[in-house]
Structure formats: C-alpha cells, structure tokens
Amino acid sequence: xxxxxxxxxxxxxxxxxxxxxxxxxxxxxxxxxxxxxxxxxxxxxxxxxxxxxxxxxxxxxxxxxxxxxxxxxxxxxxxxxxxxxxxxxxxxxxxxxxxxxxxxxxxxxxxxxxxxxxxxxxxxxxxxxxxxxxxxxx
Amino acid sequence: xxxxxxxxxxxxxxxxxxxxxxxxxxxxxxxxxxxxxxxxxxxxxxxxxxxxxxxxxxxxxxxxxxxxxxxxxxxxxxxxxxxxxxxxxxxxxxxxxxxxxxxxxxxxxxxxxxxxxxxxxxxxxxxxxxxxxxxxxx
DNA sequence: AACGAAATTTATACACATTATTAAATTATA
DNA sequence: TATAATTTAATAATGTGTATAAATTTCGTT
Numbered sequence: 381x382x383x384x385x386x387x388x389x390x391x392x393x394x395x396x397x398x399x400x401x402x403x404x405x406x407x408x409x410x411x412x413x414x415x416x417x418x419x420x421x422x423x424x425x426x427x428x429x430x431x432x433x434x435x436x437x438x439x440x441x442x443x444x445x446x447x448x449x450x451x452x453x454x455x456x457x458x459x460x461x462x463x464x465x466x467x468x469x470x471x472x473x474x475x476x477x478x479x480x481x482x483x484x485x486x487x488x489x490x491x492x493x494x495x496x497x498x499x500x501x502x503x504x505x506x507x508x509x510x511x512x513x514x515x516x517x518x
Numbered sequence: 519x520x521x522x523x524x525x526x527x528x529x530x531x532x533x534x535x536x537x538x539x540x541x542x543x544x545x546x547x548x549x550x551x552x553x554x555x556x557x558x559x560x561x562x563x564x565x566x567x568x569x570x571x572x573x574x575x576x577x578x579x580x581x582x583x584x585x586x587x588x589x590x591x592x593x594x595x596x597x598x599x600x601x602x603x604x605x606x607x608x609x610x611x612x613x614x615x616x617x618x619x620x621x622x623x624x625x626x627x628x629x630x631x632x633x634x635x636x637x638x639x640x641x642x643x644x645x646x647x648x649x650x651x652x653x654x655x656x
Numbered sequence: 657a658a659c660g661a662a663a664t665t666t667a668t669a670c671a672c673a674t675t676a677t678t679a680a681a682t683t684a685t686a
Numbered sequence: 687t688a689t690a691a692t693t694t695a696a697t698a699a700t701g702t703g704t705a706t707a708a709a710t711t712t713c714g715t716t
Contacts, residue, residue: 397712399664418703433666438703454592454645458674459702470631475640484632492624493608493644498651502613505645506631507592513636535683537693556674571695576674596703597673 382410394447404429405440409450410464415471415480417461448502455480455507470506476515483508520548532585542567543578547588548602553609553618555599586640593618593645608644614653621646 387407391398398406404425409416416424422437441462444450450464455473461480463471470483490496490504525544529536542563547554554562560575579600582588588602593611599618601609608621628642 397663399712401665431666435667435704436665439665452595454595457590457592457598460595472637472639483634486630486632489627489630489644490646492627492630493646494622494624496621496646498654499610499646500649500654501610501646502648503646506627507643507645508628508631508634508637508639508641510640511638516636516638535692537682539694569695573675573696574694577694 390449394449396443396447396449401429401432401436402440402443405437406444406449406464409441409444409462412464413482415453415461415463417459419459421462451503451505453480453505453507455505455509470508472508472510472512474512474515475509476511479512481512528587532587534581534585534587539567539570539574540578540581543575544582544587544602547579547582547600550602551620553591553599553601555597559600589641589643591618591643591645593643593647608646610646610648610650612650612653613647614649617650619650 384403384407387410388398388403391402391406396402405421408421408424414420418434418437418441421441422432422434425437426432441450441452445452445462450462453461453463453471455461455471456478465482468485468487470485472481472483473479474481485506489506490501522541522545525548526536526541529540529544534540543559546559546562552558556572556575556579559579560570560572563575564570579588579590583590583600588600591599591601591609593599593609594616603620606623606625608623610619610621611617612619623644627644628639
C-alpha cells in the first residue's frame with residue numbers, strides 16, 4: 381500500500397501543490413477499486429475534511445487527469461468516473477447491474493491498431509459491455 | 519452503397535417498424551462517416567422530413583443501439599455520438615481539434631483481454647486520444 | 657512573526673445534453 | 687369505418703458538469 385508521503389511526493393513531482401483537499405482526493409481515488417464518480421469522492425471525503433466543495437472535487441480530478449496521474453472513464457454514458465489504477469487494463473460494464481470491473485490485458489493490444497503513423501497517443505481505453513458472470517447466471 | 523430498400527429490410531428484420539422518420543435516421547447514420555450526434559442528425563433531417571422532433575431522434579437512436587444496428591460512442595465525455603459503420607474499428611479523438619476518426623484494427627485484439635470466462639460481451643470499443651497528425655505538426 | 661501576492665477553495669448561479677411526461681397524430685387491424 | 691396500438695411531437699424537468707467571483711489559505715519576503 382502506498383503511503384501518504386509517497387502520494388504527496390507524486391503530486392509535487394507532477395508540479396501540483398499538495399493541498400489538504402488534493403491529497404485527500406488523490407489518496408481516495410488511488411486506493412479505491414470502485415471507479416468512483418466526483419459525487420462519490422465528495423460524499424466520502426466531506427466528513428473527513430470538515431468542509432469540501434463539489435466544485436473542488438471536479439476541478440481537482442480534472443487536474444489529476446490532465447497531469448496523467450489518474451484516468452477518466454466514460455464507459456457509462458450517463459456519468460464520468462475515475463480510475464487510480466496505473467496498470468494497463470481494460471474495463472467491463474455490466475448492462476444489467478451496472479458494475480464496472482477491471483480486466484487484465486496484454487500490453488501488445490495497441491499494436492493491433494493500424495495507421496497510427498503521425499498520431500501521438502496519450503490515452504487508450506478499451507471498454508467492454510455485456511453481462512457479468514453473476515447476472516448471466518440468473 | 520446500400521439502398522433504401524435494403525435498409526428498410528434490415529429494420530424489419532430487427533423487429534422495428536420502418537416509419538419515415540426511422541428510415542431517414544437509419545439511412546443518415548449508416549451513410550455518415552462523421553459520427554453524428556443526435557443534434558446533428560436532427561439538423562440534417564429537419565428540412566427533408568418537413569417536421570421532426572429532437573425527442574424522436576434521441577428515442578430512435580437508442581432504439582437502434584439497443585437492437586445492435588448502430589453503436590454509440592462515448593469517446594468524448596461531453597456528448598454521445600453514433601456510428602453506423604459495421605466493421606470492427608477503433609476510434610481516435612484529437613485533444614486539440616476534437617475530430618473523431620476511425621482506425622483500422624485487427625480482429626484478434628479481444629483475445630488479449632484475460633479473465634473473460636463467464637462474461638457475455640455484446641459491445642467492445644477501443645478509444646484512443648492524443649494529437650492527430652495535423653495538430654501534431656503545428 | 658507579519659505582510660502581501662499568488663494560488664486554492666468555496667458558494668452560487670448557469671449551461672446544456674438527455675429524459676420524462678403527456679397529448680396528438682399516424683398506422684394497423686377488425 | 688371504427689377501434690386499438692404504435693409512433694411522433696411539444697414542453698417541461700432532470701442532473702452532471704462548468705463559469706464566475708468572492709473568500710480563504712499558502713508561501714516567500716521582510
């Protein structure tokens with residue numbers, strides 16, 4: 381598990397001042413395995429921080445995404461959620477229960493895309509949808 | 519190029535009654551290479567159809583997506599767009615100019631995802647982002 | 657420690673894509 | 687032609703995310 385000090389270091393290295401709010405939000409997203417939305421982050425940290433604005437959460441998450449520290453998922457078309465898992469992986473969303481899950485993925489997949497000469501790729505997301513094992517059984 | 523009669527046939531085969539509006543919307547999305555939004559479809563067909571409601575466009579596109587006739591893209595987090603191209607391909611969105619482009623892709627990519635036993639996959643989208651060749655030059 | 661500039665956070669209001677609702681129009685069927 | 691079912695349309699509502707501007711905090715400098 382990553383320590384708060386290491387997370388702080390990581391923000392500084394990215395040129396981001398580690399305010400109390402930013403560090404708390406960064407820690408929450410990095411340690412969550414649930415792909416939280418801004419709203420979820422807000423609800424989770426409101427008490428801990430005493431006061432917190434939803435605007436701050438939105439702004440901070442955007443800041444982290446732009447800095448490449450976390451990634452934004454648009455696999456569900458009705459909201460954005462965020463992912464602090466730095467390993468390459470694909471995402472699956474169940475059309476029945478709505479759960480979003482991580483899937484391991486071999487690195488070479490991007491070499492299967494053709495015609496990328498001249499492009500600069502900064503983000504790649506593979507989204508799969510269908511039925512998860514639990515929902516398929518029923 | 520696909521004929522209107524063939525498109526009509528395709529709707530009927532999918533159990534969808536081919537109303538004037540539906541056929542026009544289906545034809546437009548299938549023949550477009552531009553990944554139109556609901557708004558764009560609406561603007562394009564308003565004149566041709568005399569009258570058309572934006573609600574109808576939204577409902578109809580959803581109907582087509584649910585029937586598997588077209589696909590919905592969420593590569594841009596601020597709007598949905600639609601894709602009538604039935605071949606497997608990836609999408610790229612330029613962070614600078616916003617353009618969304620098709621990229622050819624080899625079929626085997628889904629075999630690079632691990633741990634899919636028990637899942638039923640109905641949709642797969644690969645989204646790449648970065649700079650397109652034109653914007654990279656500048 | 658105190659000051660002041662710059663960065664950050666907050667509250668409020670706003671924008672806008674999509675959906676809900678419900679009534680009107682069209683189409684199928686008897 | 688009458689009736690029922692489906693489809694379309696107009697309007698209002700929802701809700702996620704953003705813009706704005708004021709308040710607070712941070713941090714280097716004296």
